[in-house]
Amino acid sequence: MSFNSQPDRDHISVAEAELMDCLLSSSTVNYPWNPADPETAEYYTRSDNDFSLDDWSDAEIGQKSQSFFASIQSCWGTVSEEARVNPLAALTSKFGARVPQQWLAQIAANVSNLAPAGNLEPVEQLVQSVRGLLSNWEVDDLLVMARPYAYAMRCNPGVDDPDNIVRPLEWAELSELERAKLTILVAQYAIDSSNCD
Known part of the structure; x- marks a missing residue:
């Protein structure tokens, strides 16, 4: 019988291990869970400064974004x-x-x-x-x-x-x-x- 109401345990185990690794990694930065906290703005400003697209050309950004959105769209499949x-x-x-x-x-x-x-x-x-x-x-x-x-x-x-x-x-x-x-x-x-x- 092919009835399977339980998710694949191997995939859950891998996902749980990755999540625990992320949560328990030795990070000195605490995520600001409270958006009203004044330190939240500082955290996002620092995060934005660490990320830059200056090294990428407009064509490369366009190509990567198209690929990204195509992969998201493929999750939903197509309707005939x-x-x-x-x-x-x-x-x-x-x-x-x-x-x-x-x-x-x-x-x-x-x-x-x-x-x-x-x-x-x-x-x-x-x-x-x-x-x-x-x-x-x-x-x-x-x-x-x-x-x-x-x-x-x-x-x-x-x-x-x-x-x-x-x-x-x-x-x-x-x-x-x-x-x-x-x-x-x-x-x-x-x-x-x-x-x-």
């Missing part, structure tokens, strides 16, 4: 033209084997109706797009369940892979909680796709 033009087809292509077609159609319709309501927080958008399908859940419960999806780092590998969220079973065999999680995942994918221009 199909997803922008026909969101239901994109949802069916990605989740059709796991989620009933009528649920996918309802999610696509709900997400397309959210477009004018741009003043909602991401988690509220997500709950609004699944509320009709998950009417037996309290709104507060949906908000708690949706928060990790709405604010997840998009460069996290597998964040939109259903097998990382629920057991790889048919829809009818999933628990009510697993169905809710999968529904929220589909809605987040639809929202992300609709926000890419």
Whole structure:
């Protein structure tokens, strides 16, 4: 079975070791955690003086910044033209084997109706797009369940892979909680796709 809800322990161990090394290194400079502290301005002034782009040409700065922003953009991946033009087809292509077609159609319709309501927080958008399908859940419960999806780092590998969220079973065999999680995942994918221009 390929269901894996635990992160790779080797990667966590390496990250923890690097973090501990950074925290425990013999640094004589203390980071100013309080921005209201008068010494904070001094700290940033000294830090800015230590950093200079004077040795770099404008062309080199442009090239390095383009490379930097391209690597950041690659974390979010790209949304196909199909997803922008026909969101239901994109949802069916990605989740059709796991989620009933009528649920996918309802999610696509709900997400397309959210477009004018741009003043909602991401988690509220997500709950609004699944509320009709998950009417037996309290709104507060949906908000708690949706928060990790709405604010997840998009460069996290597998964040939109259903097998990382629920057991790889048919829809009818999933628990009510697993169905809710999968529904929220589909809605987040639809929202992300609709926000890419």
